[in-house]
Amino acid sequence: MQVAIASGKGGVGKSTITASLLYLLKDDYSFVAVDADAEAPNLGLLLGVTEWEEEREHIGAKIARINTESCVRCGICYERCPYGCIYIDDEGNYVVNELTCEGCNVCGLVCPVAGTITLEEVRSGVIRKATTKYGFPLISAQLDVGRPESGKLVTEEKEWAAKLMKELNLEHMIVDSAAGIGCQVIASLGGADVAILIAEPTPASLSDVQRAYKVVQHFREPAYLIINKADINPGFTGLEEWAEKEGIPILGRIPYDRAVPESMSMLKPVVEAFPEAKASKAIVEIAEVIKREILG
Template sequence: MQVAIASGKGGVGKSTITASLLYLLKDRYKLIAVDADAEAPNLGLLLGVEEWEEEREHFGAKVARINPESCVRCGICYERCPYECIYMDDEGNYVVNELTCEGCNVCGLVCPVPGTITLEQVRSGVIRRATTKYGFPIISAQLDVGKPESGKLVTEEKEWAKKLMDELNLEHMIVDSAAGIGCQVIASLGGADVAILIAEPTPASLSDVQRAYKVVQHFREPAYLIINKADLNPGFTKLGEWAEAEGIPVIGEVPYDRAIPKSMAMLKPVVEVFPESPASKALKEIADVIAEEILG
């Protein structure tokens, strides 16, 4: 199965919970982890990855190039660029800022000198593979600064993970999605068999997890909910009420626990270093539910 873990909101403990669930399930199943947050990947840090065994560059983004030799310096491209990424350098040449260029080719269409402005492919990021210190593989990606195509990076991550599942006879893929509902999240949820949503009892988290659930509904995937920091705001009941109204099973509640930030500072899952902490006990129960009701 392919299980996507999403939240809609950053900072709710999604990667922390994912790392702990991977640790708890690694002895029951043959797993592969995918860090689908290409803009800020950190799952590998919690799983003890110190260096990557293999890296693949991803090329796909396009940026405009202006040939200074044929450019007549009319300034039309500068005036028409919708992203204002063309400027004049100290030598009087028009230059494209690659960090803000979206490759829309408006400048190339309005340029009066054919062939002066061209679109060229540049690197968007890198996809990498490693074996965690717990024995299962992880696929991660790092988007280059200012580059688009984070969704394509995640899609390629998952394709690589699928090939490894076939080669290594692995059973399940656990995908740690990014925050929000953008391209990365859509790519991580697309093709998944089930989605596990992480939320905390706050109005902001409820609003964002509702948006994430709409993406899950688009793909017609069954969804489950884990409430993290469940005792942080005991008077807030709308999260549970929403889940009940939507028919989303709540498979566990994790209490606020100071052992979690301590374990993160140690770069280890909390269930490994503080197995008797309140959060670890709750996560063990959640892992059992996932094993029985989802993975089988």
């Protein structure tokens, strides 16, 4: 089974909860974990990963290059670039800013001198693998600064994870999605068997988790909800009302607990660092529900 954990909004505790669930499930199931936030991966940090066993470069982005020797300095590319990424250097040459170039090739199409402006493939980022100290493998990715294709990185992560499942005879793939509803999240939810949504009781989180749920609905996946920091906004019932209306089962509620940020500074899941904390006890109960209702 492939389980995707998403939130729609950043900062609601998705990765910290995911780390704790992985810790609690590791003794009963075999699985590979995937950190599908290529722009800001941190699941490895929460699992104490300090070294990566293998890294693979992802080549796919394209940027424009201007041949200064054949360039006639007409300035048409500078005028027509839709992203404003062409500038004039100290020597009067037209140069492409690699961090902002989108590889659209408008400059190459308008250039009057054939072959002066070309598109070149460059690295978008790296995909890496580690075996956590808990025994299960983790696949992560890191997008390079200013590069597109975060969704393709996540897709390659999941392909690598799927191969590991076959090679190691693993039962499940658990994917920690990025925030938002962009390419990374779409790639995370695509192909999943079930989605676990995490939200906190605030209007902003409700709005964003509703948007994430629309992506889940697009893929026709069953969804479940975890309410984190459940006691920070007494009287707010928007999440429960929305879940009831949509028929989304609530797996559990986790109270706000200062033990969570403290465990993060220790690079450990809270259920390992502080098993008696109130948040840890709530996550343990949720893990039992996941075992019973989802993983079987």
